[in-house]
Amino acid sequence: MEFAKGLTEEEMNEYSLKYRYWSGIPTFLRAPHRPNMEDTEIGLIGFPYSGGNPIERMQHHGPRAVRNRSCAYQRAHRFLQINPFDTMKISDLGDVPLPNILNPDRSAEDAEKYFRKVHEKGIIPITVGGDHSITTPILRAIAGKNSKQKGPIGMIHFDAHADSWGPTAGTANHAGAAFFIGAEEGLIDPKRTIQIGFHGSVATLEQEQWSQSMYTVTTMADIEEKGIDWLAKEVHRVIGDGPTYLSFDLDVLDLAYAPGVADPEVNGMTTREVFSLLNKLRGLDIVGADIACFCPPLDNEAQITALLCSELMLHFVAHIADYRKTRQPLAAAAR
Amino acid sequence: MEFAKGLTEEEMNEYSLKYRYWSGIPTFLRAPHRPNMEDTEIGLIGFPYSGGNPIERMQHHGPRAVRNRSCAYQRAHRFLQINPFDTMKISDLGDVPLPNILNPDRSAEDAEKYFRKVHEKGIIPITVGGDHSITTPILRAIAGKNSKQKGPIGMIHFDAHADSWGPTAGTANHAGAAFFIGAEEGLIDPKRTIQIGFHGSVATLEQEQWSQSMYTVTTMADIEEKGIDWLAKEVHRVIGDGPTYLSFDLDVLDLAYAPGVADPEVNGMTTREVFSLLNKLRGLDIVGADIACFCPPLDNEAQITALLCSELMLHFVAHIADYRKTRQPLAAAAR
Amino acid sequence: MEFAKGLTEEEMNEYSLKYRYWSGIPTFLRAPHRPNMEDTEIGLIGFPYSGGNPIERMQHHGPRAVRNRSCAYQRAHRFLQINPFDTMKISDLGDVPLPNILNPDRSAEDAEKYFRKVHEKGIIPITVGGDHSITTPILRAIAGKNSKQKGPIGMIHFDAHADSWGPTAGTANHAGAAFFIGAEEGLIDPKRTIQIGFHGSVATLEQEQWSQSMYTVTTMADIEEKGIDWLAKEVHRVIGDGPTYLSFDLDVLDLAYAPGVADPEVNGMTTREVFSLLNKLRGLDIVGADIACFCPPLDNEAQITALLCSELMLHFVAHIADYRKTRQPLAAAAR
């Protein structure tokens, strides 16, 4: 019954050995490395790319930094009371191959091809970026007419910014375009899309009008006024039951909690608000998720942003496992 | 109507070019550099000085660091729904010249002379320090009998400390003296002065008695107990309608939100509390403001304190523009 | 009456000289260095040890970093309105001598011997670690049958983790064992023990069961739901009147507030919550306290974790002085 006494010394040593974040070959959450995508239900994927952001260019260091830090995780989820690694096959699939990394349009195609392969194998991708342009090829691969979803999917988008702009800086595949392209190309369903956490000063007063006209938008001002419970209900109301993607731009958080981000803004959410919200979103059918805009060279010595990414990744995995267990086993679902 | 579609490609590129914080010659909020003070209603001024603080000596790096980071700003104000750069002439006037920088008393005179020139031209100064001794020469130039204000002005002072001490460490012009000198020399009106946010441990139990006896004082304990709405009302009650100066010592904030400060104390305000308060202060007649005690070498890799200074500067500028537009155009006012 | 005017220039200079954190030989809170333990009621002690933690190994830098930063303290306590240095004899006793530092079992014995000497002299130890294994030898020296307490004492344990495990990684004297050993060896009274602030993901769903079965446990989820007032009452209810030890693992705090810690977890307490709670704990009979798991190389440039340790140390000292003054003078008490 007691943990402290119930384990053999060997088990305790094994345990101790496992959770040293600095030892061994690092994979996401110490999941097995399966670059050939075999034997996998949830695929943890690195997308080391910073070619889509004209302002900040260090997001390609993201996946490595998260792998290094998340080695200490692979734990059970305190709130959901579930160990997702017990109930689902979870692998680190490695990094998206980007042979044309200096060319944003060819890189978007290369990535789309890769995620199409992931999607065809029925794997749910949890992707660590990379700048926010990573969401575009993922959506093109796993949503829309030609995907298994057979049409647009729901979208929960955490961000300080709307990211719903047309082409700029020499390409349509830039870091602020995914939520413009998503609707334009029929990948996400505007009625089932909610953008969460806009804040900070704006370039023009019209900056977010397109988003406001297309999607359900909630700003930090809304959240401060109405609270996390309201926000959770709003998400459930907008998203409902269908397949849904979760795109998490770390700049939705206040810089005190996530210093290592591109395009930072003052006055964001606290980690307790974010995780409290996530815990209230139980029951959604998540078919993919990404964590974008982590810039390791801007993180602090304690690597608190890398740690946050690890925690987010664990939450996404645990929520998917929880849903699949209780609602809709993977075998019977998206496939 | 839509931002994403309504702009030409050229405009989008121009936009993208403009907000790269690391490109070009840096000025505060990318305002035009006008060292000769021409064509200016609000002057953004650097005061790179650390000769007034016996404890911490790196505040002279402040203006450069804020210029470097604030290049990404020059945006519209989300809450006030105003783009101050559209309605007022805002310039970066450069740095206060300090030829006698090693001599605090002569430096105070040099700076006073400079700000007198700014004041005579009818320019509202927004100054980035520098240690908190910078407030003394500014007040001597823009307040008191010989100024355009013809007498003492109101003061909103954010700080963890009272800064109301007499001469110490070899000079009267030190970093903890401005709010002693302000009343002593008839520059600020004690009845229209409010000090906000005292916290941390104290050297002696009597440390803040002088302030308590002279001004309206609110500590963090008051704020935690009564809230930001109460505080906003308290400020309006004390300050009323007259010309008012806003002096913001960054150590009023908790270190999690503003690590790069001199003389830090644990348990300060959050950024959300500060900006929520500022947004509630609409309608004040701000005739000058400063941001003091930024120590860039103590900031973190993400430069969150520099970013906060940029946001504060934008708020001050936007509030002045909002007031001048709706209440009292500059032409008809202080001049 | 007024501080600013009431002090002579000489006193003001003396004051200024005293609070430069970077000058002179650094001791905890600038207390006198008394390695021979003479003339001391409260002993501030460094325990530079990281040999008990298989995951993180930089805690031995803790005491030096706290000494360096805490030089600027030695101040009065704002809430309690007391200057503990006026009413009690407080010394920096130096660091625990650890000649066998590479050997955890011999080091635990060496440390126990040292603290037994401290205890025999009637000195209340406030110890700065060091990893959390430091608590074990302290308890063995100052609690239990052979101590002046003549039996187990009460325990207030702040931590993200339960730290109630058996032997691991080659020794029983590791960083996660103190709250297992405490009960096993009759050093702490399970009925008078409260663990505060568990959070983060867990290795196994059973990880904290032993603690739950033995002690009163409050998680972050409890605290968020019921608040600090409730928590303070809960502590008073559990602890009551007897002699009590306070063990503070810095990882109970959110990383935004205490980045420089070993084994960090996301979603902890804010500093305002912690100090608000401490202020509500007036009236407890603290017979010792420690601050564990500070890793200076992980702290940020502003050293906010070192500053936090200084503030905690001041709070502990002030609370003890407050209690001794009003309730139970040291002479009449534990001796």
Next chain:
Amino acid sequence: MEFAKGLTEEEMNEYSLKYRYWSGIPTFLRAPHRPNMEDTEIGLIGFPYSGGNPIERMQHHGPRAVRNRSCAYQRAHRFLQINPFDTMKISDLGDVPLPNILNPDRSAEDAEKYFRKVHEKGIIPITVGGDHSITTPILRAIAGKNSKQKGPIGMIHFDAHADSWGPTAGTANHAGAAFFIGAEEGLIDPKRTIQIGFHGSVATLEQEQWSQSMYTVTTMADIEEKGIDWLAKEVHRVIGDGPTYLSFDLDVLDLAYAPGVADPEVNGMTTREVFSLLNKLRGLDIVGADIACFCPPLDNEAQITALLCSELMLHFVAHIADYRKTRQPLAAAAR
């Protein structure tokens, strides 16, 4: 006669004011900012670009960092005994505008257009990068058939690597291509081209064969064996009298002397070797120069790489001024 006594106090203060690297609006070597290119013989130009390097992506921070640090320079050249700012018109022209920064091919065109304008005005460009792809558009603008040079020019190329590769990673305009394109497009004269300082391990044994077959190549092994005097003679022998470009990749230096570089290799030149060589190159007709591959986020706290860039820039400017003064005044020369 004496400096210390011969200056008035005002002049000394002016001097002191001038060389504080942290004050005022920063330009290269404190040269006047002339974005319109007027009144300029030597143009100091920032090229904040990192879109050409698939491996390292932080070189776009280079120009800002060099401007910030080089403010303390603008001095006389000790060896040449010349103050170039007295004899030539030197300006900071600002940064190359890069509206299509995410697209390497369009960016190369944008930059070429900009440098063509510089070249047409008869300005000698000294450019601070940016990754090493910056050299390609500069050469296309100032060398070859359509330039004022009416043909290929000489090239002195300092680098650990050959940088003579064909298209890769999705573009021909990448950071390792300039010295392949230079010959292919008739911009540099292979007979008058010398590559200096190859070292470090190599990807394949054939990696540098193309360079070896086209240009004069000297490796670190050659330099160690034969010395700097030999190398200087070798440069003079290869380059002779014609117009010559100097391209300086910082990775030619040992990492101890230039830590903040992309694609670092162990075992490079010392700064004393580099500047000794430069001093021996008097008499060359330099028509342009660049400093490539500075990555400020990798520089150390003392910014020694930024300082080195400032010193290099001063050397280039002084050598051009020295040549123009004694040999071939600008008016009579390239125009």
Next chain:
Amino acid sequence: MEFAKGLTEEEMNEYSLKYRYWSGIPTFLRAPHRPNMEDTEIGLIGFPYSGGNPIERMQHHGPRAVRNRSCAYQRAHRFLQINPFDTMKISDLGDVPLPNILNPDRSAEDAEKYFRKVHEKGIIPITVGGDHSITTPILRAIAGKNSKQKGPIGMIHFDAHADSWGPTAGTANHAGAAFFIGAEEGLIDPKRTIQIGFHGSVATLEQEQWSQSMYTVTTMADIEEKGIDWLAKEVHRVIGDGPTYLSFDLDVLDLAYAPGVADPEVNGMTTREVFSLLNKLRGLDIVGADIACFCPPLDNEAQITALLCSELMLHFVAHIADYRKTRQPLAAAAR
């Protein structure tokens, strides 16, 4: 014939993809990860251990940091004109398992057991530490009576210190003992042992006497006076033809070249001296090598010490391949 033109675009892209040090799962020199030791002639091994050094405790971060940085290597050796990865089977075997990491004596046994397995499979171990206590269990496994070597082996020891002390700080298996134990236990042959590079101030004038009496010792003073050619001859003279181990403590280097080391001393070797020496050591029969005392948290932002370790590792591998190719193929040799 030409590299730039001779490769297909696909090959160039493959090349580009391969040498991005920040992408993919990191292994030493991108060697295949073979934790089961199959198909391996040279095994690259991490030994993440800092439990043997009472002074500095961050060496356990070494292997991870070297893996992360060395991903950009796996190149050909410029001097030896050999690509060792073409001629030998080289694997990353992962990290030494250390379940009893807090116990130095049990850890030494655990490691010895591991290296015995490596040795039995005929694999030549190249180990990255870890503090210098790592050499002891390696020698116990691969040298001495019970090893395939059937007796003591030769030793080339680079170090600022003699590391020839008896038990201290609670264990015989500490970081300064390997070269005392080596001779005491008959693992290394004193006549075939050379210690290279002693420098820095000393604790007592007698500190190095034991070494002087046992081994051939060369100090930095010797090296400065007589040069690298002399030193190379001295090594060949002492070592001769037999099986030899190379133990490289990074503190033999000057801190300018290797800042991230434990127990640093001023005035060491330059990297050019070290690699020049290594290149002159061709023809030695290396049966194992280690790199000790790398402390990543002390390395600079550019990670020049990690890069140096990568270069050293490549040199060791290349020299072994060179020797095996030309002198004594592995199959016919140690097995």
Next chain:
Amino acid sequence: MEFAKGLTEEEMNEYSLKYRYWSGIPTFLRAPHRPNMEDTEIGLIGFPYSGGNPIERMQHHGPRAVRNRSCAYQRAHRFLQINPFDTMKISDLGDVPLPNILNPDRSAEDAEKYFRKVHEKGIIPITVGGDHSITTPILRAIAGKNSKQKGPIGMIHFDAHADSWGPTAGTANHAGAAFFIGAEEGLIDPKRTIQIGFHGSVATLEQEQWSQSMYTVTTMADIEEKGIDWLAKEVHRVIGDGPTYLSFDLDVLDLAYAPGVADPEVNGMTTREVFSLLNKLRGLDIVGADIACFCPPLDNEAQITALLCSELMLHFVAHIADYRKTRQPLAAAAR
């Protein structure tokens, strides 16, 4: 006879305990702290002052940083074969009290008064700054007509700059004035003064003329051309036999070896050149020495500049002990 075996376990443990740089209360070279100056022949003194330098302001952190790092020293001197702590009474006297730290002229007086007391007690001061203005009050106290020296003394001045300027920036007591004041006030003998190591670019061609006309000056160019042996002879020739002061500005070193300095210049001396020179200066009668311009916030993570200061301090102490032992015991000499 053997160190490794000759010590008892207790002695080895004592040894291990002693040289952990991070434990205990830090003093210079672990010398006893004697703020009352009793029982002392050589006084190690901190002078935490940065009020004399208008360009860089972080030198006041110097003494603390050197104390923290030098705890690991207190060793024997390898070249001189002497343990100065065995033959002389060496104390850490603490820091110069600077109650008027914001006022440079009063601070110079305060410091002079302090050093006069040191001088009167016959203590040889070894001072760690602080900016280079610290040399002025030291010379005023220990040299000139009113000192025990009864007149000007010899001066060996290591520096990149001449530091021989008149008043500037509001005071005569600035960081560049000591070697102007020294001659003006009859404190140093121009004929017995040598300045060593000028390098870097210069503000005006006349910058060093005053020094050239007064003193013996050797630039880096001289040193590179003629070597360290020549330089040592030159020092002996200029200085001869009389009492001599040694003032060491760290910027004489190349930044690779001493990054943490104010006013850095490229192309300085290596540490091996500096210590080789110092070892050749045996036989000088050093009556005081200082180490100036250390800026800890600019040092790297490995603190190599702090370590260098420790090594310099040890050298100074050892040379004085060597001279006093062999030539002129302190009792019979300066007193």
